[in-house]
Amino acid sequence: MDTDVTEPDHPRPETADDASPFGPVGVIGAGAMGAGIAQVAATAGHAVTLVDAAPGAAAGAVEKISAALSRLVDKGRLSTDDARAVLERITPAEGLDELPNCGLVIEAVPEDLELKRRIFAELADRQPSTTLLATNTSSIDIDDIAAEVVDPERVLGLHFFNPPPVMQLVEVVHGDRTAQAFVEHATALMTAWGKTPVRCSSTPGFIVNRVARPFYGEAQRIVEEGIADAATVDWVLREKGGFPMGPFELTDFIGQDVNLAVGTSVWEQTGRDERYAPTALQQGLVEAGRLGRKSGRGVYPYAADGSIDRSVEGGEPDVELAERLVGGPVATDPLARTLAMLVNEAVDLVARGEADAADVDTAMRLGTRYPKGPIQWGREIGFDVVARQVAELDEVHPGGRYRPSPALTDGSLS
Template sequence: MDTDVREPGGSRAAERTDGHTDEEAARHDDAMRAASAFGPVGVIGAGAMGAGIAQVAATAGHAVTLVDVAPGAAAAAVEKVGGALSRLVDKGRMPADHATAVLARITAAQSLRDLPNCGLVIEAVPEDLGLKRGIFAELADLQPSTTVLATNTSSIDIDDIAADVADPERVLGLHFFNPPPVMALVEVVHGERTAPAYVEHAVALVAAWGKTPVRCSSTPGFIVNRVARPFYGEAQRIVESGIADPATVDWILRERGGFPMGPLELTDFIGQDVNLAVGTSVWEQTGRDERYAPTEFQRGLVEAGRLGRKSGRGVYAYAADGSVEGAQPDLELAERLVGGPVATDPLARTLAMLVNEAVDLVARGEASADDVDTAMRLGTRYPKGPIAWGRELGFDRVARWVAELDAAYPGGRYRPSPALTDGSLT
């Protein structure tokens, strides 16, 4: 554990002889009580997400069974978890005996029938509706009626996944972010048929694991993957239309907006194919709403095999050491664009659409304003939540920006949310 832990006001938190602070020990004890009350946890899928979720649950004190149908996959994932725990020990962030105990709680298995009776089963298999639906139907038959059945899907509708489950009130989403042991955010997603008591139960358990839960309904993309769409889309459209080059757009969003990465370099980091797939999923699930339409710019990159860092070239070209080659921002152009007309100002244009999207989601009752802001700060590391940013800029001002964009680019993408001006968020 890190030893320099400070309480509010700057005083050093009390430390114990076992290397934990009193605050850390209290959190650990809370998690252990929750684990004891909730019982074993099953995790389906031994990829990076499944292995990470298994590590989180085992660290919180649960006996975990990690299942993957591929021979040896679950055992290999347990070994990887062991390596991750060893690195934490080497860095002084976990006592060695704690790491040994965590790893001992994880068991590898190859069949859903190998699961014990669990308090919770979390599915983390590839984003294939048919695959997920079949797993949940089988789990519903094999597990007690009291078992919470959760999916780690990032975008598929919860009710669609639960379609073949006789008691869909116990099916919900627990969307972890990658890597699960590090990322604090978990979206707790309810379908129309999910019982509120199960949602509250899941929220309490996730909090006991030391994560930050946010509640949302099963809207396409949930909170983060829906609200973030304009961050990528506006940058792509600005480059596509010749307003500015990628390096200049990224510089503006980083240096003037405070975002940790520019939107174009971020899609290269994520993978253009991955980012396009998520965006396309949201677009399809919203009835091909123009607001979420993928760009020809990004489609062209994917078709050309320019997938980003992993392929050596995406928006940018990358050297063998991963550094960007030959991309310098035009600072004079950046100075002219920022503060100018919103249609050609990458920062104002992006902020207007982020705020507009977030306000719309809250107005539809799909998540609270506080949960939207928390999700975007923790899930994407935005410097401010979009609702808070809207309040700071002034919702009337944002409404004018979006109206200007709608006039400049008619067709529906830039339609202003009525909630920007109806006073509901002031």
Template sequence: MDAIARSVPVGVVGAGTMGAGIAQVAAVAGHEVRVYDAAGGSAAAAVEGIFQRLAREVDKGRLLAEEAEDAATRLHAVATLEDLAGCGLVIEAVVEDLEVKRALFTGLEAVCGPDAVLATNTSSLSVDAIAESLAQPGRMAGLHFFNPAPVLPLVEVISGAHTDASVADRLVATAQAWGKTPVRAASTPGFIVNRVARPFYGEAFRLLEAGSADAATVDALLRESGGFRMGPFELADLIGHDVNLAVSRSVWEAFGRDPRFTPSVLQERLVADGRLGRKTGRGLYVTDEPRPEPSTADPVAGLPTTWTGSGGFDPSAPGWSLGTDEVSLRLTDGRTAAQHTGGGPRTVVLVDLALDYAGASRVGIAAPEHAPKEHVDAAVGFLQGLGLAVTVLPDTPGLVVARTVATLAAAAADAADSGVATAEDIDTAMRLGVNYPRGPYEWGTALGWHWVAGVLDALAAAEDPVRYRVSAQLRDRAANGEPALETAEKLPPGIVLARRAAEAMLAGDAASRTLGMTLDDVVPGAAHVSMRVRADMVNGHGICHGGLIFTLADTAFAVACNSYNRSTVAQSAEVTFLAPAREGDLLVAAAQERHRNGRSGLYDVTVYRDDTTIAEFRGRSREIPGTLVPDEEDT
């Protein structure tokens, strides 16, 4: 299915931050865009704001002056809904109120031609419920952008029960033409991201409410051990606790108050007290005050250094253990250290999960409550000797990272089993929509679904048998093996080829491997590459060397350039540094080709950390004869 042609006008209803962002994306992509808002003057103000943002993009070198001028000429504020007649696509981005949206689409159906596609940007309401009163519900679907729409690549394309397949296909193709990465989802509560992400916040609040760990410690473990770019509490402070709680409540209510999605009482109290996060200056943290330090064990020295076991320190390996005559280290499986130790001769100290122990800077451990202090010190000293900061946690089922990852993996599996989306789309959505370090379904497969089910069983036995229940499908995975992920052959051929080309290019890039760069995602014309700033990457002032940041951006540029499997070389590149990066920061370079009536060879790269832009890079490339890998169509 072809994308909506650039010659076809696009309407946007709602001139708030999201609506204006969507209008900017469509205008830069080449469409005439008509912006309408029921509040007088709002549409004109939004268009003027877009003009200013386009000018800033030019000042930053991310947009050519003629591109900005062309986009500006295509943007129009309109005064009435009737002015949207003739639009081939109308996207709604108004208040999250079902009756307001229903009335709007009834009006749009009367105005727009029968072939026009109607789309809602709702993040939580049912597409079917919104389309209920339409005479032609088949032409309506969800097109859920993430804020800020001009920057974030993910778009969820939501099909209701009555959405025509051709309409969803056209929206997928259109999102791709606009430089976005679309994923398909069914119209179920929370769609993909808002549904699967609930445990990330829910488990953190449960740990805090139980007194198992303070906020700074939970955040530090999930960042420094789990590899997440922000911890759940700092992310909720950034989003706003009112917004985060509203999503949790919406999903909880939509699922009939399923205990898996029960909102946090503590978060409800924060909202009631006006402690909404950064926008009010105070949430779980105080914005203008130094962040509290996480719980970290004091240095331990002079203890036995002879540890034996299977495979060295690699708790991710099945059956891993390491120990002395008195202490045994094991990866947590959900059971407590006391349960593992039992009446045995050695104290079992459990190690929390990490994304990659070689790249982790912190690890959590737990020992039985009455374990001898010298046994705990021996474990702490050993781990500190590996260069890890150590957090000693209470003997809590699942510790911090393991329970979070297990519940996320279970949520992803449940979404796939319920037909919400494919496992591949779920993982893509969670990586690009909320910056997870690894797709939760892929993570569950790597850890083993028996391990995931085991952690949930332990949590069910210790805390809540309904909240942590294991579904029949997950139990089957654990017992009989993993159903295969959507295979690469089921993906669009262009994405398959882009991945193969990227893997081939990076396989020969020793410098990128030495710097620990990771390819997070690649599609034709776009790529995301990440790198953790190590101690050997900073100068005497503790700031990452600019040349290494340039190298990260250049690698993302190179991957994106070669994503069409046509050998490509750089003609020019320039970088602007905007903020310092320091040891421990996870930097992400997002590269995107600037399309101008086709491929341009001009790429923008943004290097960022959490919500801070570190550098902006622009590169120009040209193709030379040859390919990186054989095109399977030619073999």
């Protein structure tokens, strides 16, 4: 993986041992992600200052953390004394001026570039030059966020997954100007926190949100093409592919609006590459207010308890059709088509030097709960087979979406 990045002119931690593993941590933003990150840091032994400009927001988040810790105690996963100690390490605050000197500050505010730039510029002025400044952004370029920071070499991404106390994966994302020493320091620190860090450059969508696009996009196109309905596609990916949820079940769970926004962001950041173009199907769902489980209807209708109402027409899969499609031509086989495009996307990312193969597989298994990483899948299927499958898709659907990655056949991943 390419981590040839700028070295700073001022002192910085050479390794994780140069800064106390229990040094103060600041978390900016007391929403679900910020509160979760604060809980993780405090559980790892850090004194944490949780900052939110909205009056009472940080204090309210601490109350929610207290409730979460109580549930862990009730389940026998945490002792009462340990829960109390974690909570006592978290201090709510309403301004950046209330932060002590920290070894690490993590920003977890809404995805607003100008807001993030202002926060990072102020943090850089207030915090020591050795403080690691991290953003939890899932989509914004790290160098754009650091544009107004005097020493951008200490700015990087620590992209946690929701909910942070449960999800193991953290994407450690470096910009072009991030110093290697800070990347290594952040990686070691996340390991010390009990997380599994993977490294990548600041490419659109990073690893998980970039590589996962075909899982949703191919399913939507298969339905648009009239090959199968949503329930049948979900059944194939779940029962034949081993995915924990089908793509339509998953986007309904995430929120069709949220999933569309992430996909649109990747599409825009890649110069509107046809590979990531939003589908009319998903755009139509969002425009109709069919956002998924949270709105009571998305691809599927939902009962009061949040379960899919299978009694409505289209709720049950056509298993006979599914069995016919699997093993047939790749263009009409939901599983083969999805896997081919997942492998193609992952191989492209590795070939561009944006992450290494092992980190891509780890990220997709932990971040999306795929049964296998796409590079591993590619090796098992055969990269040459995947290349032929993608080329076949390109013949059926010309236009650039289905262009095979040259790395599938150049031997670099064999």
